[in-house]
Amino acid sequence: GEDVEQSLFLSVREGDSSVINCTYTDSSSTYLYWYKQEPGAGLQLLTYIFSNMDMKQDQRLTVLLNKKDKHLSLRIADTQTGDSAIYFCAEAGTSGTYKYIFGTGTRLKVLA
Amino acid sequence: DVKVTQSSRYLVKRTGEKVFLECVQDMDHENMFWYRQDPGLGLRLIYFSYDVKMKEKGDIPEGYSVSREKKERFSLILESASTNQTSMYLCASSPGYQPQHFGDGTRLSIL
Numbered sequence: 483g484e485d486v487e488q489s490l491f492l493s494v495r496e497g498d499s500s501v502i503n504c505t506y507t508d509s510s511s512t513y514l515y516w517y518k519q520e521p522g523a524g525l526q527l528l529t530y531i532f533s534n535m536d537m538k539q540d541q542r543l544t545v546l547l548n549k550k551d552k553h554l555s556l557r558i559a560d561t562q563t564g565d566s567a568i569y570f571c572a573e574a575g576t577s578g579t580y581k582y583i584f585g586t587g588t589r590l591k592v593l594a
Numbered sequence: 595d596v597k598v599t600q601s602s603r604y605l606v607k608r609t610g611e612k613v614f615l616e617c618v619q620d621m622d623h624e625n626m627f628w629y630r631q632d633p634g635l636g637l638r639l640i641y642f643s644y645d646v647k648m649k650e651k652g653d654i655p656e657g658y659s660v661s662r663e664k665k666e667r668f669s670l671i672l673e674s675a676s677t678n679q680t681s682m683y684l685c686a687s688s689p690g691y692q693p694q695h696f697g698d699g700t701r702l703s704i705l
Contacts, residue, residue: 490634512691513691513693515693517696522698522699522701523698523699524598524684524696524697524698524699525637525684525686525696526696527693527694527695530693570636570637574691580625580642580644580688580690580691581639581642581652582639582694584629584636584637585636586634586635586636587636
């Protein structure tokens with residue numbers, strides 16, 4: 483079945499770049515999303531990429547999509563302590579049911 | 595901005611109680627979703643609805659039901675709460691295939 487995988491933890495120093503990786507299995511995915519969850523809060527949409535794109539940049543965020551390898555990454559430039567959170571990758575297919583498949587989330591810890 | 599409001603941030607109930615979790619969105623979205631979030635398991639879809647009075651089972655519907663009598667409101671019902679339903683519950687809404695927008699979540703404890 484469809485699956486989305488992420489590593490569970492990432493630790494970086496303040497000011498460095500963070501790269502959070504995600505792999506997915508559904509080749510029919512049309513949109514891929516990145517969400518951020520701060521402690522005790524819901525999920526906040528960070529950015530998303532359409533499957534016919536290779537890259538999308540939005541201020542400090544860069545999303546790279548490798549469709550051949552079904553690999554998605556989120557790069558955060560100049561990582562700040564406020565970026566400490568859980569980051570979820572999600573894919574939406576073309577099954578017509580609007581369902582997303584979420585990864586387990588990557589907990590990013592930014593060290594001062 | 596889209597606003598998805600969940601009625602309670604924290605809720606404590608006893609086993610066997612009937613529990614209602616309410617979610618309201620203010621952007622006239624067709625689709626609404628209920629997820630539960632558990633450590634190490636990510637988000638799992640319980641039920642979703644793509645129109646008033648319409649519902650579809652997600653991946654883990656057992657022990658839950660839903661109600662959507664009005665477009666803006668989607669209720670999750672635990673018919674007889676059990677301790678294994680202690681979790682964080684997240685509601686989301688979306689227009690068509692556009693991104694889902696989430697509420698702040700309800701942390702539910704069943705004693």
